Amino acid sequence: MVREQPQQQQQQQPVSQMSYTVEQLVALNPYNPDILPDLENYVNEQVSSQTYSLDANLCLLRLYQFEPERMSTQIVAHILVKALMAMPAPDFSLCLFLIPERVQMEEQFKTLIVLSHYLETARFRQFWDEAAKSRHIVEVVPGFEQAIQAYAIHVLSLTYQKVPRPVLAEAINIEGLSLDKFLEHQVANSGWILEKGQGRAHQLIILPRNEFNHPELKKGTGESVPLQHITRIFPILG
Amino acid sequence: MASTYDYEDTANHQSQQTDIGYDPNFVPDSVKSFVVHLYRHIREKNVYEIHQMYEGSFQTLSDRMFKESPWPSVDAISQYVDQDHVFCLLYQEMWFRHLYARVSPTLKQRIDSWDNYCSLFSVVLHGVVNMQLPSQWLWDMVDEFVYQFQSFCQYRAKMKNKTEQEIVLLKQFDQAWNVYGVLNFLQALVEKSQIIHILEQEKEGLEQFTATDGYDYNGGSNVLKVLGYFSMVGLLRVHCLLGDYETGLKCLLPIDISRQGVYTSVIGSHITTIYHYGFANLMLRRYTDAIREFNKILLYIYKTKQYYQKSPQYEQILKKNEQMYALLALSLSLCPQVKLVEETVNSQLREKYGEKMTRMQRHDEEAFALYDELFSYACPKFITPSPPVFEERLVNYNQDAYRLQLKLFLYEVKQQQSLAGVRTFLKVYSTISVGKLASYMEVDEPTLRTILMTYKHKTHAVDPDGKVISTADVDFFLDDDMIRVIESKPAKQYGDYFLRQIVKLEGVITDMDRIKLE
Numbered sequence: 001m002v003r004e005q006p007q008q009q010q011q012q013q014p015v016s017q018m019s020y021t022v023e024q025l026v027a028l029n030p031y032n033p034d035i036l037p038d039l040e041n042y043v044n045e046q047v048s049s050q051t052y053s054l055d056a057n058l059c060l061l062r063l064y065q066f067e068p069e070r071m072s073t074q075i076v077a078h079i080l081v082k083a084l085m086a087m088p089a090p091d092f093s094l095c096l097f098l099i100p101e102r103v104q105m106e107e108q109f110k111t112l113i114v115l116s117h118y119l120e121t122a123r124f125r126q127f128w129d130e131a132a133k134s135r136h137i138v139e140v141v142p143g144f145e146q147a148i149q150a151y152a153i154h155v156l157s158l159t160y161q162k163v164p165r166p167v168l169a170e171a172i173n174i175e176g177l178s179l180d181k182f183l184e185h186q187v188a189n190s191g192w193i194l195e196k197g198q199g200r201a202h203q204l205i206i207l208p209r210n211e212f213n214h215p216e217l218k219k220g221t222g223e224s225v226p227l228q229h230i231t232r233i234f235p236i237l238g
Numbered sequence: 239m240a241s242t243y244d245y246e247d248t249a250n251h252q253s254q255q256t257d258i259g260y261d262p263n264f265v266p267d268s269v270k271s272f273v274v275h276l277y278r279h280i281r282e283k284n285v286y287e288i289h290q291m292y293e294g295s296f297q298t299l300s301d302r303m304f305k306e307s308p309w310p311s312v313d314a315i316s317q318y319v320d321q322d323h324v325f326c327l328l329y330q331e332m333w334f335r336h337l338y339a340r341v342s343p344t345l346k347q348r349i350d351s352w353d354n355y356c357s358l359f360s361v362v363l364h365g366v367v368n369m370q371l372p373s374q375w376l377w378d379m380v381d382e383f384v385y386q387f388q389s390f391c392q393y394r395a396k397m398k399n400k401t402e403q404e405i406v407l408l409k410q411f412d413q414a415w416n417v418y419g420v421l422n423f424l425q426a427l428v429e430k431s432q433i434i435h436i437l438e439q440e441k442e443g444l445e446q447f448t449a450t451d452g453y454d455y456n457g458g459s460n461v462l463k464v465l466g467y468f469s470m471v472g473l474l475r476v477h478c479l480l481g482d483y484e485t486g487l488k489c490l491l492p493i494d495i496s497r498q499g500v501y502t503s504v505i506g507s508h509i510t511t512i513y514h515y516g517f518a519n520l521m522l523r524r525y526t527d528a529i530r531e532f533n534k535i536l537l538y539i540y541k542t543k544q545y546y547q548k549s550p551q552y553e554q555i556l557k558k559n560e561q562m563y564a565l566l567a568l569s570l571s572l573c574p575q576v577k578l579v580e581e582t583v584n585s586q587l588r589e590k591y592g593e594k595m596t597r598m599q600r601h602d603e604e605a606f607a608l609y610d611e612l613f614s615y616a617c618p619k620f621i622t623p624s625p626p627v628f629e630e631r632l633v634n635y636n637q638d639a640y641r642l643q644l645k646l647f648l649y650e651v652k653q654q655q656s657l658a659g660v661r662t663f664l665k666v667y668s669t670i671s672v673g674k675l676a677s678y679m680e681v682d683e684p685t686l687r688t689i690l691m692t693y694k695h696k697t698h699a700v701d702p703d704g705k706v707i708s709t710a711d712v713d714f715f716l717d718d719d720m721i722r723v724i725e726s727k728p729a730k731q732y733g734d735y736f737l738r739q740i741v742k743l744e745g746v747i748t749d750m751d752r753i754k755l756e
C-alpha cells in the first residue's frame with residue numbers, strides 16, 4: 001500500500017522536548033485539569049509541525065467534556081481536521097463521540113462533518129468541491145491536501161488493480177500536467193505502472209500489488225500446522 | 239427517535255424510603271451474630287467463610303429482614319467489632335450497596351457513600367490493609383463504585399424537579415462523585431497495585447497472580463492487587479460511559495482476553511469486561527472482533543447459567559445476556575460474517591432476532607427504526623460528566639449523552655446503506671462490468687464506483703498499529719471497469735486432519751496388539 005506521509009502513524013513521533021513531556025502527561029496523569037493548557041498548545045504544535053497524536057487529542061476532548069466552559073472551538077476544529085487527515089483510521093468518529101451535540105451544530109463543525117461524510121463514502125469529487133468552499137477551515141492546517149490524497153490512494157489501492165486515469169484524477173484532485181508530473185513521481189518511487197488502455201482514450205494506472213487488490217497474495221490461513229501439534233505425535237513417530 | 243428506553247435507575251425493588259418502621263440503631267440478634275462472625279473471619283483471613291457469609295448469609299438476612307429498608311447503621315454495630323475502622327468501612331460499603339439495590343437513595347446518602355469509598359480506597363492505597371477478601375467482593379466494590387457514579391450523574395442531570403435543599407447540597411458537596419475523583423481513584427488503584435507490572439512479570443514466569451486467582455499465599459494481602467486489576471475493567475467501563483471507546487480499550491490492554499484470567503474468576507467481571515469490550519469494538523467498526531467475543535461469552539453463559547440460578551447475580555446475568563444478543567445482532571447486520579458464530583449461539587440469535595435482522599438488512603426506514611431500538615436497548619447508560627450550570631434554566635439533560643451516541647451510530651449505519659445491495663450482487667456474479675452492475679442497481683457509473691470504494695473502505699478496518707484488516711465476507715477488485723469477485727475458499731485443514739488420523743491409527747494398532755497378547 002502506498003503510504004508515505006509520516007503523519008499517518010498514530011503513535012507518537014516526538015519532535016521536540018515539549019511533545020515528549022505531553023505524551024508522558026497523557027500516559028501517566030491524564031485525568032488532571034491542570035494539563036489542559038499543555039494539551040491545547042500541543043494541538044497547535046501538531047498543526048505547525050505536521051505531527052499527530054490521537055491519544056493526546058482524545059485526552060483534551062475528555063477534559064473539555066468534564067469542563068465545558070473551558071472548551072475552545074478553534075482547538076476542537078483543529079483536532080477534527082487532524083483526525084480527517086488520519087483517515088482511513090476512524091479517528092474523526094472517535095472525536096465526534098466526545099463533542100457535545102450543540103457544539104457539533106455550529107457551522108464549521110457541520111462543514112467538517114459533511115467533509116468527513118464525503119470521504120467515508122468515497123465521494124471525492126464532492127469532497128474537493130466542498131473543501132474548496134471551506135478553505136478557511138482546512139487550509140489552516142498544513143499537509144491537509146497531501147493527507148487526503150494519501151487516503152484517496154489508499155482506497156483506490158484497496159479497490160483497483162488498474163484504475164482509469166479520470167477516476168484517479170478526480171480522487172486526488174490533480175489534473176493535466178500536474179497529474180503527469182505526479183504520476184511520474186509515483187512511477188519512479190512507488191512502483192506504479194502506466195499502461196495504455198485498450199481502445200480507450202485514457203491511461204490505466206496499475207497500482208502496486210497488495211493482498212486486497214490481488215487475492216492470490218493473501219496469506220493462506222490455516223494451512224500451517226503449529227509445532228505444538230506435531231509434538232503430540234512424536235511418541236508415535238519415534 | 240423511536241426510543242422507549244427507560245433511563246431511570248433500574249434497581250430491582252425500588253421503594254421510597256420512609257422513616258416509619260426503620261430504626262437505624264436497632265440491631266437484631268442475627269445481625270449482631272453476622273457482624274461478629276464476619277469480623278472474626280476477616281481477622282483470621284478465612285476467605286472461604288468470608289465468601290459464604292458475604293454471598294449467602296448477607297443475602298438471606300437481607301431478604302428476610304431488610305427487604306425494603308436499610309441494614310442497621312454502622313454506628314449501631316461498631317460496638318460488636320471493636321470499633322474496627324476498616325471493618326466499619328467494609329460494612330458501610332455493603333450497607334450502601336444494599337440501599338441502592340432496594341431503596342432509592344437520597345442525595346445525602348449518595349454523598350455519604352462517596353465519602354465511604356474515598357475512605358476505603360484511601361486506606362487500601364496506603365498499603366496498610368492486611369486482609370484477604372474474596373474476589374467476588376472486591377469485584378463488587380469496583381463495580382458498585384462505577385455504578386453509583388453513573389447513577390449519580392443520571393440523578394444530577396435531572397435538574398427540572400430538584401428541590402431548593404437538593405440544589406444547596408449539590409453546590410456544597412461539588413466534589414462528591416466528581417468525574418476527576420472517580421477516574422483518579424481507579425487510576426491510583428491500578429498504579430499503586432503495580433498490577434500491570436505483575437501481569438507482565440507473570441508472562442515471564444516471574445510472578446504468580448492468575449494461577450492463584452489473585453490470592454496471596456505468602457501471608458500477604460490480595461486486596462490492593464485485585465482491586466487494581468478490577469479497576470482496569472472499571473476504567474474501561476467509565477470510558478465507555480463517556481463515549482471514549484479507544485481509551486477504554488487501551489485501559490483493558492494489560493488483560494489478555496483471549497485466555498482465562500482473574501477477570502473470568504468472577505462471572506460479573508467476565509460479563510462486564512466482554513460486554514464493554516464488544517460494545518467499544520462495535521463503535522470502532524471492528525465488527526469481527528466484537529462478534530468473536532460476543533460469540534464466546536454467549537456460549538459460555540448458555541452453558542453455565544444454570545449454576546447461578548440461586549445467586550444474587552442471576553438477574554443481571556440474564557439481562558446482560560439479552561443485551562449482548564442484541565449487540566451481536568447489530569454487529570452481524572453490519573458485517574454478515576455468520577461463520578464466526580457458533581451453532582448454539584446462532585440458533586438462539588435466530589430465535590430472538592432472526593426476523594428483525596432480516597428487516598435490518600434491507601436498510602430502509604423501518605430498518606433504521608430497528609437499529610435504533612436494538613442500540614437503545616443494549617447500550618451502556620451514557621453520562622454527561624460535567625456538573626449542571628445552576629445559573630441557567632433548570633432542565634433535564636440526562637439523555638443528552640445517549641442521544642449523541644445513538645445519533646452517531648445511526649449515522650454510520652446510514653453510510654453503510656449501499657453496501658447491502660452490492661453484497662447481494664457480488665455473491666451471484668464472478669465477473670461483471672461496472673456498467674452492467676450500475677444498471678442493475680439503478681445508479682450511474684460514477685455513483686457505483688463510489689459505492690464500491692465505500693464498500694472496500696468500510697470492510698477494511700485499520701487496527702491500532704495501522705495495519706489493514708479485512709472484515710469482508712465477500713470481496714472483489716476492479717480491473718479498469720471489470721469487477722472481479724474474489725472466491726473465498728474455506729481453508730482446508732489438511733494438517734489437522736492428518737494428525738488426527740495418525741493418532742487414531744496408532745490407537746487401533748495398540749488395540750490390536752493388546753488382543754494378540756491375550
